[in-house]
Amino acid sequence: MRIKRNERIAGVPVLKIRDFFNRLNSADGNTFSQDRLCDLFHLSCEEGALLIKELQDRNFIEETVDGYSLTLRGAALSIARCVPPIHKEKADKLLSDFLDRVREVNDHDVYLYRVSGVWLFGSYIDDNATDYGDIDIAVELSRKIEDPNEHIRRNQEAVMEAARKGRNFPTIFDQLDYARRLVLLKLKNRNQYISLHTTADGILELTKTLRIYP
Structure with a gap:
């Protein structure tokens, strides 16, 4: 997957989201909560909800019983590069x-x-x-x-x-x-x-x- 350096998702730089996803993939599990996302990116509850919705709409994350986890597309984003094609x-x-x-x-x-x-x-x-x-x-x-x-x-x-x-x-x-x-x-x-x-x-x-x- 290729991403643009100045791209944003719901106002959050895609590079920050990629790095967060990468850390999730490196941990024992890749589940996270909306509160954790808000704390990490300094978002209000409303802004966090918008980011969650956008990530779901783009099929980067899916809801689980413990919060949210990465999809295959989210795992691909976690290792995406910013290089010319x-x-x-x-x-x-x-x-x-x-x-x-x-x-x-x-x-x-x-x-x-x-x-x-x-x-x-x-x-x-x-x-x-x-x-x-x-x-x-x-x-x-x-x-x-x-x-x-x-x-x-x-x-x-x-x-x-x-x-x-x-x-x-x-x-x-x-x-x-x-x-x-x-x-x-x-x-x-x-x-x-x-x-x-x-x-x-x-x-x-x-x-x-x-x-x-x-």
Whole structure:
């Protein structure tokens, strides 16, 4: 999904709504109340009710017994990007290059994780789409080394080498997760049109998907 930076919904900037939806998706549940919405966006009861109605009318949220929750369209808004659209030819080239990097990761021992699955979702698999804000991709990663102790040793070697080159690791988790992050950084390749997720974040449960690898 593509959004415009200056777009508003019932007077509230769409970027603020997107970020709120994103936090909901990152939590254990995505249910919220109208009072919470009003507090977050500093709205009166009347303004909050208008925002709720507009979000329902646009099929971003639906009412539940506990309040409101995101629909599939709301989940798509939570990861929407503000980038100029690209045409299919460029999108196809970006995806082809991405799959080349997948094969490179899988073929080289320097990477401690392999890409065991790749899924597409969002506008790229919509037959009616003529241009795209980004390419939504989810990957499944698995360890190449089955022995957990050996995996940890190899990861620590990579951390020490990166530290010698000036990379900072603020927490122990940053160190332990380095090998996985290295693969994700390689796959994304700093491209603003690649919206990259892992299957661990549950995105595949929220939207229509198409498996393309293997």
